[in-house]
Amino acid sequence: MFEQADAVLLARIQFAFTVSFHFIFPAFSIGLASYLAVLEALWLKTGRDVYLTLFKYWLKIFALAFGMGVVSGIVMSYQFGTNWSVFSDKAGPVIGPLMAYEVMTAFFLEAGFLGVMLFGMNRVGRGLHFVATLAVAVGTFISAFWILSANSWMQTPAGFSINDVGQFVPESWLEIIFNPSFPYRLAHTVLAAYLTTALVVGAVGAWHLLRDRANEGARVMFSMAMGLVMVAAPIQIFAGDMHGLNTLEHQPAKVMAMEGHFQSHRDGAPLILFGIPDQERATVDYEISIPKASSLILKHDLNAPLDGLETVDRADWPYVPIVFWSFRIMVGLGFLMLALGGLGLLARLRGTLHQWRPLHRFALVMGPSGFVAVIAGWVTTEVGRQPFTVYGLLRTAQSASPLDAPAVAASLLAFILVYFIVFGAGTIYILKLMGKPPQITGPAGDMEDDAQPPVRAAGITPASSVSPGRAIGGQHGTHEGGPRR
Numbered sequence: 001m002f003e004q005a006d007a008v009l010l011a012r013i014q015f016a017f018t019v020s021f022h023f024i025f026p027a028f029s030i031g032l033a034s035y036l037a038v039l040e041a042l043w044l045k046t047g048r049d050v051y052l053t054l055f056k057y058w059l060k061i062f063a064l065a066f067g068m069g070v071v072s073g074i075v076m077s078y079q080f081g082t083n084w085s086v087f088s089d090k091a092g093p094v095i096g097p098l099m100a101y102e103v104m105t106a107f108f109l110e111a112g113f114l115g116v117m118l119f120g121m122n123r124v125g126r127g128l129h130f131v132a133t134l135a136v137a138v139g140t141f142i143s144a145f146w147i148l149s150a151n152s153w154m155q156t157p158a159g160f161s162i163n164d165v166g167q168f169v170p171e172s173w174l175e176i177i178f179n180p181s182f183p184y185r186l187a188h189t190v191l192a193a194y195l196t197t198a199l200v201v202g203a204v205g206a207w208h209l210l211r212d213r214a215n216e217g218a219r220v221m222f223s224m225a226m227g228l229v230m231v232a233a234p235i236q237i238f239a240g241d242m243h244g245l246n247t248l249e250h251q252p253a254k255v256m257a258m259e260g261h262f263q264s265h266r267d268g269a270p271l272i273l274f275g276i277p278d279q280e281r282a283t284v285d286y287e288i289s290i291p292k293a294s295s296l297i298l299k300h301d302l303n304a305p306l307d308g309l310e311t312v313d314r315a316d317w318p319y320v321p322i323v324f325w326s327f328r329i330m331v332g333l334g335f336l337m338l339a340l341g342g343l344g345l346l347a348r349l350r351g352t353l354h355q356w357r358p359l360h361r362f363a364l365v366m367g368p369s370g371f372v373a374v375i376a377g378w379v380t381t382e383v384g385r386q387p388f389t390v391y392g393l394l395r396t397a398q399s400a401s402p403l404d405a406p407a408v409a410a411s412l413l414a415f416i417l418v419y420f421i422v423f424g425a426g427t428i429y430i431l432k433l434m435g436k437p438p439q440i441t442g443p444a445g446d447m448e449d450d451a452q453p454p455v456r457a458a459g460i461t462p463a464s465s466v467s468p469g470r471a472i473g474g475q476h477g478t479h480e481g482g483p484r485r
Helices: 001-046 050-080 085-117 126-155 173-177 184-209 218-250 254-257 293-299 319-348 357-365 369-385 405-435 446-455
Strands: 160-162 169-172 272-278 283-290 388-390
Touching: 001 050, 001 126, 001 184, 001 369, 001 405, 050 085, 050 218, 050 254, 050 446, 085 126, 085 169, 085 388, 126 160, 126 173, 126 184, 126 369, 160 283, 184 218, 184 319, 184 369, 184 405, 218 293, 218 319, 218 357, 218 369, 254 293, 254 319, 254 369, 272 319, 319 357, 319 369
Parallel strands: none
Antiparallel strands: 160 169, 272 283
16 A cells, blocks of 8 residues: 555656656747747738848747657656556546547648748748748647646546546536636636747847947847736736636635645635645644735635635645745746836836846846746646546546556656757757847848758658657646646
């Protein structure tokens, strides 16, 4: 029994490691695909060479990020069969078709047009090439749609029945796809991807402005990125609030863990800003809180009562310290993004957007924050769902394959070693590309020649832009995860 518990824990760690590593790439490529479409549209409309230069500059980086997302998604998806075969058997009638829908729509769209996007501008004409770029951008969104639908169903299952052998059997696909948490999760995750991309683009622009504030490409990319952060950050905070209210309705124990509420509060619950949760003693030590603010946020009433984890069977508690702190990391970074957007607006109004060096340094420091925030959000969602894989119905301990702990440990160590070598090298090369300033070269120039080196480094060719394994894991893992593109 103890060895089986160890095997389940190791399987969870392995899935968490591979998903976390994978998720940073689609979180970037979803937004970057749309950014490329915007750049090409602006070039076609205005004829300004700077937009074409930036398109080619970021296309190389997109090719690498997309390729690494594909490869990491394939490896991740195999774990459904190796480490989580019981989950696959019981939830397969629901999860399997949702994955198949992703393949039949997003995968075919991306695979069909990615080669044209990367290699076809001088072969198919500007209009058709723009259509291909749009198709890839739409494909990344559709992929996120299906993967998040599958993950959301695991969080808020609906539209199913359970047959005699314990399998979840579809009854209403509309209810399964558009389950109660899906709209909120989709909006929150896609906005996070756009913010992640904007912060990276803004950081790269800031890096080059600090060295040459006259660089036109750096000025344009920084201006566009700060504009998106200014708009998307407050919308994301609102979307996150709505998502939290939905979670309170359908997964109250998760919200209790996020808030650090071990005890119930009948006359208004405090908002705990900081503290050290103690799972065993069910207390938060060194608590710093705002009286009744949690009730105001979650119920829009200062005196509204809120239940604590004491009302939940202790066997059904998530691990509070992780959920508590990952939630605060995500929210804290969200407000820093809001501050960056506000300062960007102030600089724009003052006419100092490209001269204000403290803003550039702030943007540079915030470059990786989107990745940290999406991983923190995924951890909050998935650890907060524990101890279930299908919330309230299928426990994680009952979902794992009958594996011995040493076998899972060996594969985990292999994953860690290979991931850090392979994807570390890819990430270093991406940073090297970002370190080169964009140079306006005019409309001439073969895009295929520009695109080939990084594309080949990512393992992508026009004939095989996406591996068949992408059909399982997708490029986008589950925002959130669970045993996920």
